[in-house]
Amino acid sequence: MPRPSLDSLKTRRTLAVAGTPYDYYSLAAAAEQLGDLSRLPHTLKILLENLLRHEDGETVTTADMRALAGWLERRHGEREIAFRPARVLMQDFTGVPAVVDLAAMRDALVRAGGEAQTVNPRIPVDLVIDHSVTVDYYGTADAFARNVAAEMERNRERYTLLRWAQLAFDQFRVVPPGTGICHQVNLEYLGRTVWSEEQDGRKLAYPDTLVGTDSHTTMINGLAILGWGVGGIEAEAAMLGQPVSLLIPEVVGVRLTGALRAGVTATDLVLTLTEMLRAYGVVDKFVEFFGPGLNRLPLADRATIANMAPEYGATCGFFPIDGITLDYLRLTGRDEATLALVEAYAKAQGLWRTDDAPEPLFSAVLELDLAEVVPSLAGPKRPQDRVPLTALKAATEQAIGAQNLERSVQMAGTEQELRPGDLVIAAITSCTNTSNPAVMLGAGLLAKKAVARGLGVRPWVKTSLAPGSPVVSDYLQRTGLQDFLDRLGFRLAGYGCTTCIGNSGPLDEPVARAIAEGDLAVGAILSGNRNFEGRIHPLTRLNWLASPPLVVAYALAGTTRIDLDREPLGTGSDGKPVFLREIWPSPAEIAELAGRIDAELFRARYANVFHGQESWRQLPVPTGLTYAWDSASTYVQEPPFFLSPTEVERGFAGFRDARVLALLGDSITTDHISPAGAIPAESPAGRYLLDRGVPQEEFNSYGARRGNHQVMLRGTLANIRIRNEMVPGVEGGVTRHLPSGAELSIYDGAMRYQAEGTPLLIVAGKEYGTGSSRDWAAKGTLLLGVRAVLAESFERIHRSNLIGMGVLPLQFRPGENRKTLGLDGNERFSLDGGDQPLTPGQTLTLRINRGDGRAEVISVLCRLDTQIEVAYYQSGGILNDVLRRLGAP
Incomplete structure (x- = not known):
């Protein structure tokens, strides 16, 4: 438990709630010395309260508080502050390597003569197992049971590690597999909006805040809980009591007015906002929604919008507390004492939104009339590339180009023609939309009407339903809609991240063969938030x-080469064409069914949320404060990051004659850098597993094997769609070794360079590292021998992760890039460390020796933005820095 604040501004007060006294750090009292705070954005009020509560004279000072209060004068901040979240949220793909790291840190500390228990969470941590279920089986009544059984068999080693962690670490809880997606469980159960704890024998109330090891942690901002995604390594540091460092952010306000028209969904709205905000540019900024439109925006819609903050690039997309917040807390079964505390605390702190209160002041204000939003999709490669429903046919035809092949497919005894633009996957999946009853009920109603008209899903489409919570199944059953989804093939496949994370499973063999033989440009449609290249399915x-209703509609059509505004979905049993507008559910129909959802559904499901199925409870539970590593395991291995704790402090030595490992373009995602999906047998990771006797059918996925650095190192930059400009015309993780000129896999090339003692560099374009908060994208980069990444711009989380692993992020000056400098990968780069200490945001000198003998010197920006980041980098990364603080010599 953190020590009490110094409280130099004397802001600690007492608030009585239903007869119970709560202490709190009063913003109104702080305003007496810091000036009027009433128009400070809600997000910054929460950060200011965090500073008041954690003032220690070292990491948090009164100067920090005055700088944050002074934000109103400049509308941006230049000061670094320390943020301490109330809790940490993890999912298993990112959580397993975090547990592996913590276990390895314990070993390192014990080797150095320390106590294992020193490595322990200082704040509550919840890990939800939700990323490991794969849609191997679909469309049948037993699909769910078979997928769960396969998941437990594949992941036994990983889950045994997590069972050990439950016992070995304090304040560490695990939500078992088959329970839901971490963000939906967080929204429906874990989140409180206002937190409370015992401190010195008194109750202390404060805002619920968190960081999470998944980029879509931002979803909880819909419930007025400030939180965002960080890399696993940064989350580990927060768990161990280290503050999260950030510059006081710009806050962009989005004023919402009007109301969505009939037929328009929250999905259409969030795709519109994603396009708008990505175009404006909100990377590293907070986004806060306000305006009268919030009165007509249910909390589930707010959560949908908050969920996709990573897609529009913001650190968070926040909605303030109001009556709609309380309504949702009540609906989802939170007790009345929690509701009373949320309302009383929010009103006392100026965190309660009302229409008549002065609007907050922002760095910039954007406006959107909800009535202008139209039905939309996004793709075919990025979530910010919105396409109106009426333009999807043209967008598909543009994407497939001149390809007009057909391939015959034998399906269920009939011959079908598979064409470019056809859909082979239709998945209702992902926390983004399965948390929203309106769109889920809409999908069920559309299915009901389609069945009534005699429509069916095209036989080449793989259909699946993977809600983020069993509550969804409960209300679909209660309303009778699950039966109609079942008839169309949208049977329950699992509760977790499936297609959206790449766990879409295999296609039917005839379909896969036809696609491969014809090299057909076919598609997938899903109610998710990510559609990057190579992510959903290799084919x-x-x-x-x-939206979920559109997923059902396009599954009926079987293709996106159709204008659903003008062309029919198919022919009904009466021989007449059936148009989408004829079976689209009305708002009144959806509202009538939504009224059948009550708090008892949520209370019943979450009463035993940590219990798990029998197969989970029967797993062996290792004991001991340190983990018993199994050298034969292909899932869990002790990582090499902490094997020599006495050698981690390395300052800033620079590098000489570094070679380029990869020369990359714009929008390189963490999926490109560290894939999460299938492991090809011919890849370095596949060869590694085959050499250890693992048959290809048991490879599982990259995501599931993140506890084994040998697999993940070989999978770094191994995405099947990545394009290294050093090897023109080639897709996949290939590089050119220099000076030999040999074309090798990225892994083999890196290992050859390591044997030669050659440091490495990655050069890239804009938005390097966009996408998931994937720490292995940085860990793998380090283990390949990459000393620095030089890019035009970085996505926030990945830049932080690189620093967290001791890899230096360097940024071109405005107007310069790999093309203006004529870089082709034949160059050698040198960066002198020098005698001067590193400082945040300084300019460094990079020397380029070209292949033809010419030399050039350029200036680059060092993207160590804060002093804490400088310290982390100079210690060889966050965790080595923390390890030293915990007592390793």
């Missing part, structure tokens, strides 16, 4: 994000 090149 789908066109991947579209859409």
Whole structure:
């Protein structure tokens, strides 16, 4: 438990709630010395309270508080502050390597003569197992049971590690597999909006805040809980009591007015906002929504919008507390004492939104009339590339180009023609939309009407339903809609991240063979938030994000080469064409069914949320304060990051004659850098597993094997769609070794360079590292021998992760890039460390020796933005820095 604040401004007060006294750090009292705070954005009020509560004279000072209060004068901040979240949220893909790191840190500390228990969470941590279920089986009544059984068999080693962690670490809870997606469980159960704890025998109330090891942690901002995604390594540091360092952010306000029209969904709205905000540019900024439109925006819609903050690039997309917040807390079964505390605390702190209160002041204000939003999809490669429903046919035809091949497919005894633009996957999946009853009920109603008209899903489409919570199944059953989804093939496949994370499973063999033989540009449609290249399925090149009702509609059509505004979905049993507008559910129909959802559904499901199924409870539970590593395991290995704790402090030595490992373009995602999906047998990771006797059918996925650095190192930059400009015309993780000129896999090339003692560099374009908060994208980069990444711009989380692993992020000056400098990968780069200490945001000198003998010197920006980041980098990364603080010599 953190020590009490110094409280130099004397802001600690007492608030009585239903007869119970709560202490709190009063913003109104702080305003007496810091000036009027009433128009400070809600997000910054929460950060200011965090500073008041954690003032220690070292990491948090009164100067920090005055700087944050002074934000109103400049509308931006230049000061670094320390943020301490109330808790940490993890999912298993990112959580397993975090547990592996913590276990390895314990070993390192014990080797150095320390106590294992020193490595322990200082704040509550919840890990939700949600990323490991794969849609191997679909469309049948037993699909769910078979997928769960396969998941437990594949992941036994990983889950045994997590069972050990439950016992070995304090304040560490695990939500078992088959329970839901971490963000939906967080929204429906874990989040409180206002937190409370015992401190010195008194109750202390404060805002619920968190960081999470998944980029879509931002979803909880819909419930007025400030939180965002960080890399696993940064989350580990927060768990161990280290503050999260950030510059006081710019806050962009988005004023919402009007109301959504009939037929328009929250998915259409969030795709519109994603396009708008990505175009404006909100990377590293907070986004806060306000305006009268919030009165007509249910909390589930707010959560949908908050969820996709990573897609529009913001650190968070926040909605303030109001009556709609309380309504949702009540609906989802939170007790009345929690509701009373939320309302009383929010009103006392000026965190309660009302229409008549002065609007907050922002760094910039954007406006959106909700009535202008139209039905939309996004794709075929990026979530910010919105396409109106009426333009999807043209967008598909543009994406497939001149390809007009057909391939015959034998399906269920009939011959079908598979064409470019056809959909081979239709998945209702992902926390983004399965948390929203309106769109889920809408999908069920559309299915009901389609069945009534005699429509069916095209036989080449793989259909699946993977809600983020069993509560969804409960209300679909209660309303009778699950039966109609079942008839169309949208049977329950699992509760977790499936297609959206790449766990889409295999296609039917005849379909896969036809696609491969014809090299067909076919597609997938899913109600998710990510559709990056190579993510959804290796065989789908066109991947579209859409609302659940549109997923059902396009599964009926079987293709996106159709204008659903003008062309029929198909022919009904009466021989007449059936148009989408004829079976689209009305708002009144959806509202009538939504009224059948009550708090008892949520209370019943979450009463035993940590219990798990029998197969989980029967797993062996290792004991001991340190983990018993199994050298034969292909899932969990002790990582090499902490094997020599006495050698981690390395300052800033620079590098000489570094070679380029990869020369990359714009929008390189963490999926490109560290894939999460299938492991090809011919890849370095596949060869590693085959050499250890693992048959290909048991490879599982990169994401599931993140506890084994040998697999992940070989999978770094191994995405099947990545394009290294050093090897023109080639897709996949290939590089050119220099000076030999040999074309090798990225892994083999890196190992050859390491044997030669050659440091490495990655050169890239804009938005390097966009996408998931994937720490292995940085860990793998380090283990390949990469000393620095030089890019035009970085996505926030990945830049932080690189620093967290001791890899230096360097940024071109405005107007310069790999093309203006004529870089082709034949160069050698040198960066002198020098005698001067590193400082945040300084300019460094980079020497380029070209292949033809010419030399050039350029200036680059060092993207160590804060003093804490400088300290982390100079210690060889966050965790080595923390390890030293915990007592390792």
